[in-house]
Amino acid sequence: MAKEQELIELLAQHVPEIASGAVRVAAVAREPGYLSKVALESQENDLDQVAVCVGTRGSRIKAIVEAMRGERVDLLRWSEDPQTLVRNAMQPADTRAVVIDSDQNRAIIFVKTDDRALAFGIRDRRRLQVASRLTRHEIVIELV
Numbered sequence: 056m057a058k059e060q061e062l063i064e065l066l067a068q069h070v071p072e073i074a075s076g077a078v079r080v081a082a083v084a085r086e087p088g089y090l091s092k093v094a095l096e097s098q099e100n101d102l103d104q105v106a107v108c109v110g111t112r113g114s115r116i117k118a119i120v121e122a123m124r125g126e127r128v129d130l131l132r133w134s135e136d137p138q139t140l141v142r143n144a145m146q147p148a149d150t151r152a153v154v155i156d157s158d159q160n161r162a163i164i165f166v167k168t169d170d171r172a173l174a175f176g177i178r179d180r181r182r183l184q185v186a187s188r189l190t191r192h193e194i195v196i197e198l199v
Contacts, residue, residue, distance in 0.1 A: 059083040062091055065122055069115050070108050078104045081133035084189035086181045088126055092144060092189045096133040105130045137162065141194060144186040148173035151199055155192070162192040165199050 063080050072078040082094040095104035108130050109116045120128055131143040138153040141162040152165040166174045174196050176182035187194045 058085050058087050062093065062119075062123070062128070065119055066093065066108065069118050069122075070110075072102065072104075072107045077102055078107060079133075082189050084185045085126075086185050088124070089181055090127045090129065090176075090185050091123070092129045092131065092185050094131050094133040094140065094144070094189060105132060137190070137192065141186070141190050141192060144190050145174060145194070150174075160192055161195060162190065163195045163197060165197045168198045171196075171198060 062083055062085060066080060067074045070078065073080060077098050079096045079098060080093060081096045083091065085091040093108075095108060097104040107115075110118075116128060116130070120126065129146070131146060134140045134143060137155045137157075141153050141155070141164060142150045145164060145166075148166050148170045150164050150166055154163045155161075156163070164174070174183065176184075183194055183196065
């Protein structure tokens with residue numbers, strides 16, 4: 056959890072809306088040095104939680120990535136709905152469908168074969184592992 060807390064503190068330093076509580080970090084999962092996924096929730100209806108974290112011309116997220124020594128930081132919208140959360144966590148892969156098995160805490164996602172590398176991770180399965188930790192679901196990918 057310390058590695059996730061480090062990123063949350065960094066986000067609060069660079070994004071005033073997080074520091075003020077207007078945007079809440081709902082979940083974080085990291086593979087240090089490689090990839091982080093951050094699920095954000097807006098406390099105000101007219102506030103785009105991802106856009107405020109990206110900043111003008113990407114200024115805020117660039118500063119955060121630089122402080123994380125180049126670690127990629129994916130920002131996504133939080134959802135209480137597991138299907139929506141899993142779909143958001145799997146971006147940039149184009150998820151065609153999501154089936155949630157609540158009893159097994161599993162999500163089966165269907166992606167086009169062309170998006171295989173985006174879903175799993177280009178060199179390894181780390182993108183999938185980080186998304187699974189973020190959503191607290193074992194994510195199983197089916198290619199279509």
